[in-house]
Amino acid sequence: ANPYAATGLVGDNSYEFYVQADCGVDGTSAWAGPFAFATPYVAVAPDCTNGTFLDSGGASGDYSGGENTTTTILPDMAGNSVQVTFTYVDIETNGAGCYDSLTVYNGPDASFPALATGICSEESGDGGVGNGLGVGTTFTSTDASGALTFVFTSDGSVQETGWEATVACIPAPVANDECAGAIGVALGVETAFDNTGASDSGIACYSGIVSDLWYSFTAPMSGQVTITVGAGTQFALFSGACGALVQEGTCSQ
Numbered sequence: 628a629n630p631y632a633a634t635g636l637v638g639d640n641s642y643e644f645y646v647q648a649d650c651g652v653d654g655t656s657a658w659a660g661p662f663a664f665a666t667p668y669v670a671v672a673p674d675c676t677n678g679t680f681l682d683s684g685g686a687s688g689d690y691s692g693g694e695n696t697t698t699t700i701l702p703d704m705a706g707n708s709v710q711v712t713f714t715y716v717d718i719e720t721n722g723a724g725c726y727d728s729l730t731v732y733n734g735p736d737a738s739f740p741a742l743a744t745g746i747c748s749e750e751s752g753d754g755g756v757g758n759g760l761g762v763g764t765t766f767t768s769t770d771a772s773g774a775l776t777f778v779f780t781s782d783g784s785v786q787e788t789g790w791e792a793t794v795a796c797i798p799a800p801v802a803n804d805e806c807a808g809a810i811g812v813a814l815g816v817e818t819a820f821d822n823t824g825a826s827d828s829g830i831a832c833y834s835g836i837v838s839d840l841w842y843s844f845t846a847p848m849s850g851q852v853t854i855t856v857g858a859g860t861q862f863a864l865f866s867g868a869c870g871a872l873v874q875e876g877t878c879s880q
Contacts, residue, residue: 638669639685675703675796680711682779682789689786690727694779699735700794702773707796709775710767715791716760717752719781725757727781729790731766735774742766742775752787769800801825801840806869809841814852818842830863832878837861854879 636642645660668685671677680700682690700709719726725747732739743766749755750762768775773796803810804825812818825838833839846852856862862879865872 636666638666639687641665641687673698673700673792673794675707675709675794678794680777680790680792680794684786684789686791688788690779690781690789692781692783692786694727694781697737697776697778699774699776701735702768702796704796706773706799708768708770708773708799710765710795710797711775711777711792712765712795713760713762713790713792715751715788716748716762716764717788718747718749718757718760718790719785719787720747720749720755720757723756723758726785727787728779729760730778732776732778733768734770734776735772736776737778739770739776749787767797767800769802773799798824803841804828804839806841806872809843809869812842812844814844814847830878832863832874833861 633642633644641663642665643661643663645658646662647658648656650656665687668681668683668688670681670683670685671679673680680698683694683696684690700711702709718728725745728745728747730737730744730746731742733742734740743759746757746759748757748760750757766775801822801824802808805828820840820842822838822840825840827833827837828839828841830837830839844852854862854864856879863877864875866875867873
């Protein structure tokens with residue numbers, strides 16, 4: 628039949644076909660082709676089940692001009708956090724800046740703190756450097772919702788091939804896993820801790836497999852502070868601000 632309707636095709640995919648003429652009693656002609664075509668991208672909301680976050684053009688097309696789109700990715704399970712890792716990046720740059728860009732928010736909408744603002748790169752395209760984004764760049768939610776929100780804007784001129792990223796749901800990060808999240812404790816009060824899910828902050832004098840947590844206290848103007856920990860627990864004492872810490876003494880084991 629002419630035209631012929633092909634069924635069972637998959638969106639955002641490339642296909643080829645061949646044709647030949649049916650000449651009736653004279654038989655058929657030689658095959659002509661291949662002729663190529665692509666099916667349009669059908670947007671699928673990114674989540675931890677499908678594991679993929681794509682721009683509006685999908686894996687094989689360009690994003691559109693004049694976009695201002697917001698995408699929120701929620702964890703599949705309560706208590707988990709969304710982690711997005713970029714595996715392909717081609718967003719129009721302007722030298723070290725951006726014509727088109729992504730902004731990433733640590734929460735379920737754009738009112739939450741930004742993890743990165745106005746980032747782009749053409750690393751997977753023609754190599755434009757841009758800023759703050761590249762293959763391997765990873766964002767992990769530390770918000771109680773476990774969500775990440777991405778806002779993408781593009782101008783009306785050049786459109787690039789966009790981005791591809793993997794989406795995973797991981798156990799929520801431990802709040803005081805690093806110095807910046809240190810939890811304040813009161814002197815004279817016993818503090819219980821659970822370091823499940825914590826990582827190694829790289830304290831050089833620790834030994835063995837380390838999953839450390841950070842706490843802070845304000846020392847009195849005079850006198851002594853005695854720190855007592857349970858068996859099998861190591862600790863190190865520092866003074867100063869995160870990023871410029873000074874170790875006081877040696878690690879206790």
